[in-house]
């Protein structure tokens with residue numbers, strides 16, 4: 416890179432924050448044009464902050480996809496909320512992209528997000544999402560700003576994250592928040608998360624897609640081993656669930672359930688790593704893991720903090 420380019424290079428850290436299911440991960444994937452972060456119809460799909468990196472010749476934006484802001488009874492839910500709050504408190508963020516699901520009522524959950532975002536001293540971009548399934552979107556936006564007047568002065572846009580152009584629209588609106596700065600990551604890096612992380616996430620995605628609500632929330636994936644050679648990646652994973660009943664559901668009749676999950680995840684991991692993958696899955700009952708700090712630590716979540 417010559418000096419002229421270096422001088423004018425611009426970068427920013429942008430956190431995508433919002434209620435569970437508002438479309439944060441969908442927006443990130445749309446910007447990166449990759450199915451990086453797992454997206455499912457289940458609220459609380461994202462459990463941990465994950466960086467997604469967008470780079471061109473002249474700019475780099477490091478996005479942080481975050482767990483949906485919600486209150487839940489388990490230590491897991493509390494740790495997920497702390498994960499979001501700590502990231503904002505640490506102060507490295509230049510802009511919060513507040514993702515609002517316009518298709519649902521703005522209840523107490525939205526109030527909590529608006530309060531959290533409102534008190535940030537950094538730039539904010541309000542991303543009104545799901546306009547494809549929202550009636551009277553302009554009225555919805557007006558009612559949002561009436562309810563949360565402190566956010567009135569922030570720029571906003573309305574999108575449907577299902578629309579392929581929506582990533583481009585978000586990028587355009589973020590431009591004023593990107594200032595002269597270094598390139599933090601190599602241009603070909605799209606994340607700093609590990610392959611182990613993605614192996615676990617893709618397994619969880621297929622558990623969510625193939626099972627009903629109780630099971631996905633009670634599932635945790637531990638990668639027992641990840642052996643990487645240039646020809647092949649060999650992964651052994653344990654799926655922890657909380658009850659024997661859930662174990663039976665995940666395994667399914669004659670193992671058909673677990674095989675579906677294994678196959679779906681294996682294909683996605685293979686796509687990501689670009690070489691053959693073998694994936695072995697065990698299912699184990701670990702009662703109460705959602706309130707067990709050792710499990711939360713294993714997930715890399717903050718524990719023992721308010």
Ligand SMILES: Nc1nc2c(ncn2[C@@H]2O[C@H](COP(=O)(O)OP(=O)(O)OP(=O)(O)O)[C@@H](O)[C@H]2O)c(=O)[nH]1
Nearest residue numbers: 435436437438439440441459460461483545575576
């Ligand atoms: N109709 C419609 N569905 C959307 C839109 N954006 C996201 N979705 C769907 O909403 C669901 C949740 O999307 P995600 O991107 O996983 O939402 P999230 O905010 O990351 O959710 P959590 O990780 O649970 O906090 C998925 O089924 C998406 O396909 C949209 O603009 N329109």
Ligand SMILES: [Mg+2]
Nearest residue numbers: 439440460461
């Ligand atoms: Mg998500």
